Amino acid sequence: MGALEEGHFDAESPAIAFGGGGGAPAANTIEDAVRVLLKGLGEDSDREGLRKTPMRVAKAFREGTIVLVRCTLPSVCQIDLVSELCRKNKIGSSIHGYSRRRWKIEIGSGKEDGAAGKEVGAGQGYKQKVKDIVQDALFHEAGLDNGVGQAGGSGGLVVVRDIDLFSYCESCLLPFSIQCHVGYVPSGRRVLGLSKLSRVADVYAKRLQEPKRLAHEICAALQNSIAPAGVYVALQCWHIQFPEALKLNPNPRHPSRSIMQGWVRTSVSSSTGVFTEKSGSLCEEFRALLKFRGVSLDSIDSGGSSIHSWCPSKSLDPRSDSLASHSILVDAVTSILRSLDEDPSRKELVGTPYRYVRWLMNFRRSNFDLTKNGTTHSLENVDRYIRGGNEINSELNLPFCAQCEHHLLPFHGVVHIGFFYGTERKVIDRPGLQSIVHFYSCKLQVQERLTKQIAEAVHFVLGNGVMVVAEANHICMISRGVEKVRSNTATMAVIGQFATDATAKSSFLETISKSTATGG
């Protein structure tokens, strides 16, 4: 950590960025594209919460795909200046060109880490790069001295389990979470520094990916660079569900508060050498070591979720009529792909801009105000039996998926609503409350506002006391700078009786707590 966010010395993408030299200023392409998208969502990209969103989105994409520096064509003069500066200060530096449109300049103190000038970019420098990561961390380690057996640098299984990663889905551009497990069997009396297994995996995760290919690439890279007896890579991947699917199946009977609630999951693996035979003894041992950590790979090789259905966007028609009017948005996303040096005509990427726009359009701004038109949204005004006026009613674990307006990334979780019935004998049932939650989450949001709006909407109808607790995982806390994989945010809003009655508040919190304890 120690990396500070945009608006500060950028410790995470530290390279020197050129302003575009004499050519067109390409550096702002992603930012411009994001502004187009915001407009398409009916938003004013100059309003406070959105003003820096284009910059944040661009930064996340660039970091997330290891595009550190982009410029049209750095002039010889610029390169010379950097080189001269570094020479004068005895700083190691190197300049790499990966393609006509992407360059990277590295500055590092040769004195301090003895390793200035190594490549970290993508593209052509690819194979060298993994070799570079690995070669400084291959250590001689003797095998067993005597007796029949395997251990140390010759044949003893080594497995690093539970490496948290994230990547970007090439079908829809959304980040997906990865729990990565890497095993290998050393040979030639050489073992690899453990952190390198994680670093190599991360190099391949940091691009537009698809789980199966990701597993293959990590596996092949490790096999090629450390030449062990075999490598086994197993990935558990979670892809966020699209709101359409969430709406269709809000799962009211068995609500779950687990982090991955509602996510699409797949497990994939790739192996080489001694792990090639999946029923072999070594593969069994790998799986046993994972089982110690509660990880079951049973479903991986026996099919599991088909890779064709991995990205939920694939099952939606990407070119539906509703998107025909959004060609300007699709073009904007296509330009983002180009900015990432991806080829939008690559087979896997052809529908991606459509799918990303489709995802975004779930969060289109609506001028319709639910609180003023509540009854049209499944709010039931029927005169029904109302339980005692002082009894707290509650609906727990109403799922939602909103879009963070600061990062254009989803945050998702559950909402708990406690309420007193008012004197007007109106009621709202669970589907009604779910509609309210859905309405306010399907837009560019911040969690604090979402919580407040839900409370106000419910209060508008019932007119007595309402308390709302929202719990959410923010993808921007995982896939961006801070990378706090486990963090989870809770927000609270109280109106009416709850605001003045501390007992009512704590009683409702206790109700939520109990629902968790009973496996909610």
Added chain:
Amino acid sequence: MGALEEGHFDAESPAIAFGGGGGAPAANTIEDAVRVLLKGLGEDSDREGLRKTPMRVAKAFREGTIVLVRCTLPSVCQIDLVSELCRKNKIGSSIHGYSRRRWKIEIGSGKEDGAAGKEVGAGQGYKQKVKDIVQDALFHEAGLDNGVGQAGGSGGLVVVRDIDLFSYCESCLLPFSIQCHVGYVPSGRRVLGLSKLSRVADVYAKRLQEPKRLAHEICAALQNSIAPAGVYVALQCWHIQFPEALKLNPNPRHPSRSIMQGWVRTSVSSSTGVFTEKSGSLCEEFRALLKFRGVSLDSIDSGGSSIHSWCPSKSLDPRSDSLASHSILVDAVTSILRSLDEDPSRKELVGTPYRYVRWLMNFRRSNFDLTKNGTTHSLENVDRYIRGGNEINSELNLPFCAQCEHHLLPFHGVVHIGFFYGTERKVIDRPGLQSIVHFYSCKLQVQERLTKQIAEAVHFVLGNGVMVVAEANHICMISRGVEKVRSNTATMAVIGQFATDATAKSSFLETISKSTATGG
């Protein structure tokens, strides 16, 4: 993320480092000190595994305490060159001096993030820094429109739970793990971008710390910079146990494989404003929201572990006789403190070099070879009843704490040993096996070698078949570049009958698995 380790473009401490100008080359102080320490451990700092250790340790200390750039005194010429380069390329840059001995130069593209030249260092720039982090991320958020209550930007509780951090113990220089929970109540219709709560906490964690002060500093910084109605910071901290203590209490009856097994734990909190009264309604709500995530803060304010006993080194006599001969090592550690711009005469740091050396000396190299002198280590040669020769005997969850030779940081966990008795009617009991584990873990190690050596030692005594599985958490995987908090490494060694009998292997793995399932 995306940061690659030493040996590559240093994405985590990217500033330009000067080679010391005309003065003495101070940049290598930590490296030199580490070489002294390695020698004191009886190690050859030129051997392969240790060759880059000084550089790795220095890098970890510098990153871990936000000392990005150090130089004696940059010349005006050097500063001018950087400025000129940046001007020519339309890159924002700024140069800050924090003390006579520490400077930082920042280069950032003003065009891209609009925020070049902000400070991130420590020292004098301190208060400005947190303000800078925060001020770009304070967003206007309306409170409730109508009705009595709190929500949104006025009074609705916001809590980010389970932020993983680590810091360095000022008493012994070892990293400690932190689970951080931050809550605040917005006022003035302003809310803070959620990731900033994590970033501000991280700024204060990235220095030599003590839990209570850390909580206070995070709390005060947030209160001062966002001026909310109140801030509540709760930290759960885990400090690794010293091997002496581990040896005294190996806990053989209730072995645990939990990550924090054997760790010293403390919980602390700090609060301001509306949270000042710990029994108040808002504090209760904060605790309730944490309870949803399984976090119980009951022990925090009612005492818990006394802060005096937090660091296990404090209960050991730091100036024991055995350390008298190590004054050169103590001096080396003192010089590391100075390199981090800490004052070694600061009250809390006075005993720190002694305590760090004391810790290190647990891992002194011994030329004594256990396999050749086994019987002196509680190995029982008594002629006892030996169970059937083909039955697998096992001792599970033998705890250990070793020192990673690549990073001088502990890795710790448990060892499982399965074995067949040989024909010589020798036996080893659990204390005997624990001695072997302790002997091989108390030195500079890598997990693969440790696993092999334990297997060989047991095999030397029993002479039939041995299988060893080691499971460990590596602090270097947490507190250094990759920061994979949850990752855990398993290694395996097999000798004799286990090497040829796949059924025996899988049977032993099943035994371990069952011990986990029954709450091991």
